[in-house]
Amino acid sequence: MRSYLSIGLICVSLAACSDGGSGNESDLAALDAELTQGQSASGADPQVMATLNDPIMVDPQLGAKSNADAIRPAPQPYAAPVPHPGVAAGSAAPDEKLLAAPAPKPLTDASIRQSITLASLAGSRRTKAAACNGRLAYSANWANRLPAELPLHPDARVTEAGGVEGNGCSMRVASFFVAKPAALLVDWYYTRAVRAGFSAEHQADGATHVLGGGRREGLTYLVVLTDRGDGGTDIDLITGR
Template sequence: MRSCLPLIALCLSLAGCGGGGNANDIDLAALDAELTAGQSANAVDPAVMAALQDPIMIDPQLSAKSNADAVRPAPQPYAAPVPYPGIAAGSAAPDEKLIAAPAPKPLRDGAIRQSITLGSLARARGSKTAATCTARLSYSASWANRLPSELPLYPDARVTEAGGVEGDGCSMRVASFFVAKPTALLIDWYYTRAVRAGFSAEHQVDGATHVLGGMRRDGRAYLVVLTNRGDGGTDIDLITGR
């Protein structure tokens, strides 16, 4: 009997170790069963299934505003086309044949040197009738588009002031403008137009200011005052009228 006691003790200790392993296996099996049962419950829950299977709702108006401030690429590649060489050349194209104005004489009319406004300049060169018409001048940039076709604005002119009067025996146009061209070229340009339109043309000079003026048989007169700015451009005052 004594020889069997150690064997019985060893058997009991092995049985205790084996029992602890079976308990862990049971806990893992129970946890797995619980998770499986939860998934099965969710699978058969109508509310859960409906939420999962419903389509995602999208508001088109809100989606269109998404990333409204984001930087997007241009719809087409950027381009910088080369302009046509003759653009904005107008009737002052290089191939135009101009009549050279005669050499200037000293300016005799001191009133032109003292004139500040277009109105005073017109009065200085006009008759009593012209002076009356000058007093009725109305000023608007639109008058620059109503200059006579024989003596128009230079094609690249930038108008600074314009005025005119029409009716009751008066027909007058005045305009001040700037042209980014040499004064010598513009003298020949207006001289050519005046002569071809049947006007007489007298050329006078006073320092940097040149004056072209004359009349026609129908009684219409003109005056062009061209001042060299010293920067390659020219300031021009143009007056036409009866």
């Protein structure tokens, strides 16, 4: 009797589970329909559609930098050409013997210290060439037309140059930088001037050295060398007659 009763209770329980499953399936179907209707409604919303259909904004400049650090093959094979034997010789050739410039005297011409342009520096000389400074024409080509006796230093990096020729004026001016100490360059230009027959007076004021002089035919020069403090020297060179 008890076994029949147990079997009956099990059947009732299974029937209840079966009914509950049907209810769950109905609930899931209803939820699915609700979600589907919601998606359709949102898809019809103009604001939502406009947002979804808007193009993605891309910055080409930033896009070009994308993956900039990635490893990629070189555009061409690497090459290591052999440099010219004298590419780094410059003025430091071992066979060049420089004359030592005399100890400097105090710089007495305040206008040289106060000059901030090549024209004003040329005007400070109070010579015939100084009267031509108002006619200076600036061009890097003038740096190649300096007198052969007082040329640019072989390691010079020209920053400005100018000159004038004709109507009683003949002058060349150049500003340049040399990555060598001022003391060495003072001796270099002193050697060039003396060996070319120029007089050479050496004056100094702090980090600024001045060499100046002339020859009998009237050619004069002025070299202003300023120690930059970083092992290099700024140089202003003026020649004229």
